[in-house]
Amino acid sequence: MTTYRISALASAFVRMWRGWAVILPVVIANAILQALLVWSDPTPGDGVVPILLAIASAIIFVVAYGLVAATALHVASGKVGWAQAIATVKANAGGYALCVVGLLIVVAIGRALYGLPGLLVLAVTPFFLLAALDSQKNPLGTNFRTIARRPWRFVVTTVITGLVVILGSLITGFMAFFIRGSAASLLVWTISGLILAWFTTAWALIYRNAHAPVEGPATVVAETPAAALPEGDLE
Secondary structure, eight states, X not given: XXXXXXXXXXXXXXXXXXXXXXXXXXXXXXXXXXXXXXXXXXXXXSOSHHHHHHHXXXXXXHHHHHHHHHHHTTGGGSOOOHHHHHHHHHHTHHHHHHHHHHHHHHHHHHHHTTSHHHHXXXXXXXXXXXXXXXXXXXXXXXXXXXXXXXXXXXXXXXXXXXXXXXXXXXXXXXXXXXXXXXXXXXXXHHHHHHHHHHHHHHHHHHHHHHHOOOOSTTOOXXXXXXXXXXXXXXX
16 A cells, blocks of 8 residues: 655645545535634624534534545545545544544643643644544554654654644735635635645555555555655655
8 A cells, every 4th residue: 555655745635636525525615614604703702602603613623624534544545435434434433522622622721821832732643633533542642653653754744734834824814904704714714624634644644654564575665664764755
């Protein structure tokens, strides 16, 4: 099973389209629903409605991300359709939901402590939810084992992800001066959704690579132990 060769991100940009039948509709549907939720321009402090809308927004995003991540876990093997993505989410829905809640609580606590700890939690758990959707009994342990097996890819991909997030935040802030309301939400969620799908696919490929069985000398590069990867194979 070929996951990536020189660049996980480059391979992910190509392989994510093996699941386009799931990824595109999910990203677009999520963007539309998120835009509709801010149609009335809710503001904090206006009662319970903004809170309910925020909860609805979070639930929609969690479901959308679950479908995208489930798709990303399978693109290394070939084309992925709705049946495969839904089956993966359904089989691991309970564990995935618990991991999402746990991660949100830890990140929220971290964000409350000057913000940086919350971001660090996200930075060191890129494989956590993927492992939960992959039927791992100990997703957190699997996350750190994956990092240990592919440390350079983790570091480089994390740095690039951080740079993209920073750049995206700057662009989003700039766009806020020209586009507002639901239109801005629709555009931002669509673009960020596609980028998130791309990076999630990259993390999924690294995850698959780290746990792929080594079958012998005929094994493809993607299944070669980390120590045997080419020196320039960093992402």
